[in-house]
Amino acid sequence: MRNALILGANSDIGKALARVLAANNHHLALAARDTARLASTASDLTIRHRADAATVEFDALDCDSHPEFYDGLAERPDIVVCIFGYLGHQTTAQSEFHEARKIIDTNFTGAVSILNIVADDFEKRGSGTIVGISSVAGDRGRGSNYIYGSAKAGFSAYLSGLRNRLAPAGAHVVTVKPGFVRTKMTAGMDLPFLLTADPERVARDIYRACRNGRNVVYTKWLWRYIMIAVRCIPESIFKRLRL
């Protein structure tokens, strides 16, 4: 029985992951802004899996509250999954900085703030797994979503550095890079069937990556090779593509 903290547990991936973890006998702390919705998810987990699920209010953008949030947890987590994110609107973010800032702060600043605290704790305890949900969008900036992409690129680099730092201490960091996922974030988009994963599939991949101590996982796995190809395109050509 291990304790897992899910940051952003109201997201579709968060909900799906909570079910997978609960089914595998984890104690859960579900964290998000909207605690009323968390409560209904928690009671579902309790009935379904007879799991122990607590709910905690957490606001990724309110960095000052993060130390207190982490100290206030009833139990020290062994697994921390950082799922919260904000896709935003690229064109709005280009012209209105508050949208750009919200994208950057949610996907990068907020994540750094809370994971710094978790990392210190794990380093001290000499164990623990941090899972960060980044994105394939962070692998190369594209005209259509580079603000989100650059925030995720920053987050990917952060996770890679954190893994490097924590490895000697015995704590582990998993970077998850989903491609298209059928979630609230992508509702209404026409997504290619073969490249699109359900939240349940992403959750299963995350859980497996955790157990097997993987470093960087793409989901679906095909994305690893797509992104290798995308990164290989010379900039002189890439800049002319409409992506």
Added chain:
Amino acid sequence: MKVSNWGNYPVVEANVSSFDDRERLRELVVSAPTIIPRGMGRCYGDSALNERIVSTLNFNRIVAFDEQTGTITCESGVTIAELLEVFGPRGWFPPVVPGTKFITIGGAVASDIHGKNDHVEGTFCDHVLAMELMTANGRVINCSRDQETELFRLTCGGMGLAGIILTITFRLKRITSAFIREETLAAADLDNLMALFDASAEWTYSVAWLDCLAVGRRQGRGVLLRGEHVEADESVGGRTREAAGLEGLPPLRGFHMKRMVRVPLYMPGMLLNGTSVRLFNSLYYYSRHARRKKHRVIDYDTFFFPLDSIRDWNRIYGRRGFVQYQCVLPLAVSREGSRRLLNEVAKSGFGACLAVLKLLRDNANGMISFPMAGYTLALDFPIRRGLFEMLDRMDRIVIDAGGRLCLCKDARMGGDTFRRSYPNAEAFARNVRMMTANKFRSLQSDRLGITK
């Protein structure tokens, strides 16, 4: 995106949104000019299709469960498969299951589905105690048999036209094992087959497959399957549990999801032709007939959901899709009516692979619930030229007999057929219009003239 239901006909271009909380749903419902809820899309025709669809699949939490009474409250997107996985091992089983476990509870209510136990335990809505519904103006209303009764009657079997079902409270039934004691009985003709149903009135579950291509004296030959839940401590078929192969197995095992084979592609339409279908039917009949072992103990999946082990089996009917023609005929004329229908099918040469016969009981849950006391006949037909004309002729036989067609299978009947076969059709349409101003509408409800 392109959306179609299980029959792959018709296909529409639709905007699909989803929700996991009531606020988001309220925004969707209030802002959309028209919308229709959709679950797993296992209705066959155009019931859950519209250019704007709201999927309930993300709205799938279990809200409450009473371990003593088996009373459960869940959100509408929870599936039968999930219920089996979660509550099967604890000794609880859904009160009614259809031929597939991949349907949502919201869908089960909206179609007031029946199962192999209909003649004894009725339809799904017979076991529903209460519901929460979001109406056209975004208000949430509780309804049951004592409260907002009219809304309750519009929702049970109402094809999602009265509002969006949020939560459903209903009773699960007690089981002590995951197994079913199944008996197989062959019948040489329709009279024999119906006699077998009469003789099986005491059995909780019964259903018959029949060879709809057999003509003359052999018309209606078929195989009846009947079953009971195995009790954890019972001896099986005169033998002990050990002899039945259950030794050492915990009785409530096997509720996890099993591996499925998958039909990878749409099969070419010509694969199913008169000859292949005739061959299949004969082989099936004789293999069952010849089987020495007339009773066996099998797990619930094999008994209730044999086709679920093949994912996407609807693809064998080809890209053009198929329709399931399911009608019910009043008991007094079931025999004669079924004969006339089978004659029509045989004459036309449209082979149906799956022909299923089942005894139903009267139903008073919804205004347009399908079941009535009598036999229901269901036939699958791949879509070909001339098929719909033949089905129109079958419609006339059904109307003459005072029967009706199942709405969650239907993709093509005319509004006239609907009004002549469902006695409450006009009243239902009037009430829906009054209550929702036709906010909730589907291709089917337009076709049937309910919302148009």
